[in-house]
Amino acid sequence: MRTAIDNYLKAIFECSFSKRKTTNKQLADYLKVAPPSVNGTIKKLEEKGLVYRRPYGPIMLSDVGLQQTLKLIRHFRLCESWLVYDFDLPLQLVPRQAWLISDFDNPQIINQLNNYLNYPKFSPFGGAIQDSNLMTNDGSQPLINFNRGQRVRINSYLESENMINVLQTMNLDLKQTLTIISYNPHKQMLKAKREDSHVLNISEEIAKCVYVSTLDS
Incomplete structure (x- = not known):
């Protein structure tokens, strides 16, 4: 089951793409939650060493947080590719379903899915999958x-x-x-x-x- 930490790491990653930082307001808008709720969860992420936050400033993933998030995003995008490849789902439904089913951590599953899909380089929505550098900054x-x-x-x-x-x-x-x-x-x-x-x-x-x-x- 997806945790609040998973959801927030994904949100921070997506809201900070191309600029490596985001704000409390951007996260609240993205997650459709009240700003005080964001503050509480970000504080927990800080305590775990997953994010940095300057007083009244931007929120950024730490090195540890980024590595954990890249793993989440890679599995998520791999499942997006699988759902588009094998299922006749409307495209609008793919991201949510992919996020729910990508909550696994077994290397054998990941390797077999990659082999089955011939190691896709990009998700159906253009996000890089295999290259960590492109995942964080592809020049876009x-x-x-x-x-x-x-x-x-x-x-x-x-x-x-x-x-x-x-x-x-x-x-x-x-x-x-x-x-x-x-x-x-x-x-x-x-x-x-x-x-x-x-x-x-x-x-x-x-x-x-x-x-x-x-x-x-």
Whole structure:
């Protein structure tokens, strides 16, 4: 059974991707819990040596916490790949089910699953599986970081049910190219163009969780 510590380590990892740190508010929003609840659990993680937290500052995984989290994430993404490969599940259901069933620690199971799937390098949502360096930093940046006129390619995205629904509605998937048109900070909206010239209005919240790399030299 997944523990609160597992859930928080995963949340910290996903909220801090590409910047290696996150905040109490980001975790509360991600986990859909009250900030005081986050404070209590983070304190327990600090006591176990799994995270660092500066007073009123960012929350970061310690070296020990990162290694433990990479193991959790690797098993999780491997199970995502398995569910997509072998089951006819709607994509929106895959992350939650993969997280629940990946709560194992038997090397034989991991090796056999890797062999069965031919050692997949990436999850169905673009996250690296086998390479620890790519898992923590593959060179991608959030879509929201790019400026007008820049061309980018989608490498991965946060695999929440809402994200999957939004991207499917926009007909966006991995490896697709976008050209940034504009960003309106007041409306918190980014405008981008697909390769077929269709213009998309992407909320700031979504644009922060789509990870891309530039195609400009």
